Amino acid sequence: MQPVIEVQGLSKHFGTFQAVNDVSFTVLKGDVYGFLGQNGAGKSTTLRMLLSLITPTSGTINVVGQSLSNNRTEALRQMGAVIEKPDVYKYLSAYDNLRLFARLSGIKPTQQQLMQQLEMVGLAERAKDVVKTFSQGMKQRLGIAIALIHEPSIVILDEPTNGLDPQGIADIRNLILRLSREMHKTVVVSSHLLSEIEQVATRVLIIDKGKKLVEGSASALFDPAQAVVELTCNDAANALQLLQQSQWAPYLQPQRQQHIVLKMHRNQIPDLNAFLVQSNVAVYSLQPKHSLEDYFLQVTSGAQHVATYQY
Amino acid sequence: MWQLTSIELYKIFRRPRTYISFAAITALIGAVQLGLKVDGQSYVDFMIGSISSLEIEGNILNGYLICYIILQMLLVQVPLLVTLISADMISGEANMGTLRLVLTKPFSRTQWLLSKFFAASIYTLLLLTWMACMALFGSMLIFGTDDMMLLKSSYIVILDDTDVFWRYVGAFGFAAVSMVAVAALGFLLSIFSENSIGPIVTTMSIIVFLTVLSTMNIPFYNYIRPYLFVTHMNNWKEFFDVQVNAENQSLTGTIQNSGRIINSIIVLLLHIVAFVGAAIVIFKKKDITT
Numbered sequence: 001m002q003p004v005i006e007v008q009g010l011s012k013h014f015g016t017f018q019a020v021n022d023v024s025f026t027v028l029k030g031d032v033y034g035f036l037g038q039n040g041a042g043k044s045t046t047l048r049m050l051l052s053l054i055t056p057t058s059g060t061i062n063v064v065g066q067s068l069s070n071n072r073t074e075a076l077r078q079m080g081a082v083i084e085k086p087d088v089y090k091y092l093s094a095y096d097n098l099r100l101f102a103r104l105s106g107i108k109p110t111q112q113q114l115m116q117q118l119e120m121v122g123l124a125e126r127a128k129d130v131v132k133t134f135s136q137g138m139k140q141r142l143g144i145a146i147a148l149i150h151e152p153s154i155v156i157l158d159e160p161t162n163g164l165d166p167q168g169i170a171d172i173r174n175l176i177l178r179l180s181r182e183m184h185k186t187v188v189v190s191s192h193l194l195s196e197i198e199q200v201a202t203r204v205l206i207i208d209k210g211k212k213l214v215e216g217s218a219s220a221l222f223d224p225a226q227a228v229v230e231l232t233c234n235d236a237a238n239a240l241q242l243l244q245q246s247q248w249a250p251y252l253q254p255q256r257q258q259h260i261v262l263k264m265h266r267n268q269i270p271d272l273n274a275f276l277v278q279s280n281v282a283v284y285s286l287q288p289k290h291s292l293e294d295y296f297l298q299v300t301s302g303a304q305h306v307a308t309y310q311y
Numbered sequence: 312m313w314q315l316t317s318i319e320l321y322k323i324f325r326r327p328r329t330y331i332s333f334a335a336i337t338a339l340i341g342a343v344q345l346g347l348k349v350d351g352q353s354y355v356d357f358m359i360g361s362i363s364s365l366e367i368e369g370n371i372l373n374g375y376l377i378c379y380i381i382l383q384m385l386l387v388q389v390p391l392l393v394t395l396i397s398a399d400m401i402s403g404e405a406n407m408g409t410l411r412l413v414l415t416k417p418f419s420r421t422q423w424l425l426s427k428f429f430a431a432s433i434y435t436l437l438l439l440t441w442m443a444c445m446a447l448f449g450s451m452l453i454f455g456t457d458d459m460m461l462l463k464s465s466y467i468v469i470l471d472d473t474d475v476f477w478r479y480v481g482a483f484g485f486a487a488v489s490m491v492a493v494a495a496l497g498f499l500l501s502i503f504s505e506n507s508i509g510p511i512v513t514t515m516s517i518i519v520f521l522t523v524l525s526t527m528n529i530p531f532y533n534y535i536r537p538y539l540f541v542t543h544m545n546n547w548k549e550f551f552d553v554q555v556n557a558e559n560q561s562l563t564g565t566i567q568n569s570g571r572i573i574n575s576i577i578v579l580l581l582h583i584v585a586f587v588g589a590a591i592v593i594f595k596k597k598d599i600t601t
Contacts, residue, residue, distance in 0.1 A: 014598075051415045053599040077417040087408025091326055103318055104416045146412065 001028035003062075004078075004154055004186050005050065010059030012045055012210075019045040021210040022059075027154075027188055027203075032180045034201030034218065035190035042210040043190040044084060047158050050188070051081050064153070077105075080152035084159060086143020090132040094123050094142050097131060098149060105150035114149075121145045121175065137168030144175060148185075155179055157189045161196055169196070176200045195289065227288040228253070229269060231260040234282040242279050248272060312426055315418065319430030323396060329434070332392035333441055339388070340445040343381050344453055347372065351454075358462060374451030375459040375475045379551065381446040386486060386547070390493040390518055391511075392438060397431040398497035398510035401594070405505040405601045420595050428498055428587050435490045443483045461551055468553060474563045482547040485572065489544040492579045493518065495586035496540075502594045505601055540582040543575035 005027035012020040020042045027033045037043045048054040050061060052072050061068040063075035088097045095114060102109050109117075118124045121141035131139065140160060147155055157176070161169045177200055179185040191197050197204060197218075204221050206213040214221065233239045240260055243252060251268075253261040262272070266288050276283050323329050347354060351372040359371075401424075404410040414420065459470040470478070496517065500510040518541055524532050525542040536542050549572045554565040566572065 048411075048599065053411055053414055055596065055598060073417045073419060076415060079415070081412075081415045083411045083415070085408055087412060089322065089325075089407070089409060096325075100318060100321070101412070101416065103314060104413060104418070106314070106417060143412070147415075150417070 001030060003027065004029050004064055005188070006060075006062040007046075007050070008060045010046065010049060010061065011057045012042075012049060012054060013057045019210050020049070020056075023207065023210070023212045024059075025205050025212065025215050027186060029153075029186055030180070030184065030202075031186055031188075032176060032200050032202045033186070033188045034197035034204040035188060035207065036192070036194060036197050036204055037190075037207040038192050041192075041207045043192075043207060044158055045210075046207070047081070047156055047188070047190060048083060050156060051079065051083065052076065053083070077150065078152055079154045079156055080147030080150065081156040082140070082143040082147050082158065082160060083156075084162070086139050086146070088131050088139065088142060088146065091130060093128050093130050094118060094134070094138075094145075095127040097142065098145055101146040102149045107150055109149065117145045117149055118142075120148075122171070135168075136163045137165065137171065140164060140168065140172060141175070144172075148179075152185075154186045154188065157187065159190055159192070161191065161193070173200055227264060227266045227269075229262045229264060229272070230285070230287045230289060231262065231272075231276075232258070232284040232287075233260075233276065234284070236260060239276065239279075239281045242276075242281065246275065248275065312422060312429075315422060315426030316429045316433075319400075319427050320433060323430055323434055329396065332395060332438055335392060336385070336389075336438065336442050337445060339385060340381055340442070340449065343384065344377065344450060347377055347380070348453060370455055370457040371460055372454060373457040373459070373472075374447070374454040375456060375470075375472070375479075376461075377450035377454050378447045378479065379459070379461065381450070382482065382486075382547070385442065385446070386489075386545070389438070389442070389486075389490060391515055393435050393490050393494050394497040394511050394514045396434050397494035398501045398514050399507040400427045400431050400498055401501040402504040402507050402510050403501075406507065408601060410601055411599050414599055421591050424591050424594055425587075428495065428590075431494045431498055432491050435494050436487055439483055439487050439490060443479070447479055447483075459551075463552075468551060469561060470551065470553065471561070471563055474553075474561075477564075478550040481550045481572075485547040485550065485576065488576055488579045488583075489540075489547070492540050492544075492582045492586070495583045495590075499586040499590040502590055502597065538578070540579055543578050546572060546575040549575075 003026045005025075007026070008024050010020055010023045011018070023042070023046060035043050035047065045054060049056050050063075050068070052068055052075070063071075064078050066075055068075045089100070092100065095118065098114050098117060099109070102114070115124055115127065118127050121144055123138060123141055123145065126134070126138065131142065134142065144155075144157070144160070147157075160172045160176075164172065173196070176187055176189060179187050180200075180202075187200075189197070189200065201218045203216065204218050205215040206221075231239065236258055240252075240255070243249060243260065243262075248262065251262040251264045253263050255261060264272070269286055269288060273283060273286055355372050401410070404413060413423070456472050456475075458472050459475050461468040461470070493514070497510055497514040500513050501507070504510050521539045521541040525536050525539050549568055550566060552567040553561040553563075554567050555561055
C-alpha cells in the first residue's frame with residue numbers, strides 16, 4: 001500500500017509544555033487510521049500539525065509524497081478535515097455554508113452537486129435552514145460535507161462523535177465506513193473512545209502524554225482473546241464465589257463497583273453464560289468491552305518503549 | 312484573490328451587525344439635518360455673531376456648509392463604526408470557531424489575510440460613500456447650494472459654489488485613506504484576540520490616546536507628532552483652504568497647502584502598509600489553537 005501521510009519525529013512545545021514528543025507514523029492509502037488517546041494526549045495537536053494549523057517545533061510531514069512545509073496549499077488540497085467542533089457560519093444556511101467553503105476551496109460546484117453532498121450526510125431537507133437551528137449531530141455532518149466538498153483523497157476527523165447522542169454516533173460511524181468502503185477515501189479519525197475506533201479502524205496509533213505508545217493493525221491490537229467482560233447478575237457475591245471455585249477462576253479480574261470482571265476470549269462468553277445459568281445465577285448482562293485505561297495499562301506494563309504490532 | 316475577497320464581502324454583508332453602522336450614520340446625519348432645518352438660523356447667528364459688522368447675502372446655511380459641519384462632527388465617530396467590522400475580521404472567526412475550518416482549505420494565509428483586509432477596506436469605503444451621499448447630496452437636496460463660507464480661527468474662507476464639489480471629492484477621498492488606516496490598526500489587533508470586544512476597545516483606546524498626544528502642546532511630543540497617524544486624520548480640512556491673491560481674493564481651484572495633504576496621505580499609507588504587513592508576518596507564524 002502506498003503511504004499518503006508520512007510523519008517523522010514530530011514534536012511540539014508550547015513554552016515548557018511538550019504537547020507532542022517525537023511522534024512518527026505512516027498512514028497508508030485506503031486506511032481508516034484510528035488515532036487513539038485520552039483527552040490531552042496530543043491527538044488534536046498532532047492532527048492540527050498535519051493540517052498546518054500549528055507549526056511543529058521539529059519533525060517532518062509529507063502528504064502524498066510532498067513536504068507539507070514546502071507545498072502547504074497543494075497538501076491541503078489533498079485533505080479535508082473537521083477539527084474538534086465543526087463550527088460554521090451560524091447565520092448562513094447549510095447550503096450557503098457548503099457553497100462558501102466550496103468557493104474557499106477554489107471550486108464552484110453546481111446546485112445539484114451541493115445538494116448531492118448534503119444528501120450524502122442526510123441534510124438535504126434542511127439545506128435552506130440557518131445553521132444556528134441545527135443540533136450538534138447535524139453540525140457535525142455538515143462539517144463532514146464541508147470537509148469533502150473539494151473531493152480530497154484524505155479525510156481527517158478529530159473526535160467526530162464528541163457531544164453526539166447514540167444515533168448521532170452511529171450515523172458518523174456509518175459515514176466513516178462509507179467514506180472508506182464506497183468512496184475509497186483514506187480516513188484519519190481520532191477519539192478517546194476505544195470502542196469507537198475499534199469499530200471503524202483498520203490501523204491504530206495510540207498516543208499518551210504526547211508520546212506514541214503503539215501503532216499497528218486494529219485486528220492485532222484489539223485481540224479478541226483479551227476481551228474484558230463485565231458480568232451483572234442478581235447475586236454478585238454468590239456468583240463470584242461460584243466462579244472462584246470453578247474453571248473460570250483464572251479469568252477473574254479485580255471487581256469494579258458492583259460488576260464481576262473477567263478477561264477472556266470473546267468466544268468463551270456463551271460457555272460462561274451457560275455455566276452461570278446452570279448454577280442458578282440470573283444473568284442480567286455479560287458485556288465484552290475494552291477500556292482505554294486497561295488497554296493503556298496493558299500496553300505500558302508490557303513495554304515502556306514504542307511498540308509496533310504486525311501490519 | 313478576488314474570489315477570496317468576494318467571499319469575505321459576502322460574509323460581511325450577510326451579517327446584520329454590518330448594517331448598524333449604516334443605520335447609525337443615517338440617523339446621526341438625519342438628526343443634524345433636521346436640527347439645522349428647524350432652527351438653523353440660531354446656529355448661523357451664533358457662528359457669525361463675532362463678525363456681525365459684515366453684510367452677508369445669500370443662503371449661508373446651504374448644503375455645502377451643512378456637509379462640512381456634519382463631517383467635522385462625524386469623522387470623530389466613524390473610526391468606531393469602521394473598527395466594529397475591521398477588528399472583528401480575524402477575532403470574530405476565532406470566536407465562532409470557523410478559523411480552524413477555514414484555514415484547512417487550500418490557500419495561503421497571506422492571501423486570506425489580504426483578502427480580508429481588502430474586504431474590510433471596501434466596507435470602509437462603502438460606509439464613507441454612504442456618508443457622502445447622506446451628508447453631501449442629502450444636504451444639497453434639503454438646503455440647496457450657494458457659496459460656502461467657512462470661519463477659520465483668524466480668517467474667513469469664502470468658496471464659490473462652483474469651486475466646492477471637487478473639494479468634497481478630495482476630502483472624502485482623504486477621509487477614506489484615514490479610515491482605512493484605522494481599519495488596518497483594528498485588523499492588526501484582531502489577530503491577537505479570540506473575541507471582538509478586545510480589539511475594538513483597544514483600537515479606540517489607541518486612537519483616543521494618540522489623539523490626546525497629538526493635540527497636547529508640549530515640546531516633547533512635538534517630535535513624535537508628525538509620525539502619529541491620528542495627527543494627519545483631520546487634514547481633510549486642508550481641501551477647504553484656498554490660496555488668495557494680492558487683493559486677498561480666493562483663487563478658484565487652488566489649495567493653500569497641498570504639500571501637507573500629500574505628506575499626510577504618505578504617512579497614512581505607510582501606516583496602512585506597516586499595520587497590514589505586521590499582521591501578515593505575525594499571523595503566518597500563529598498557531599491556531601482555538
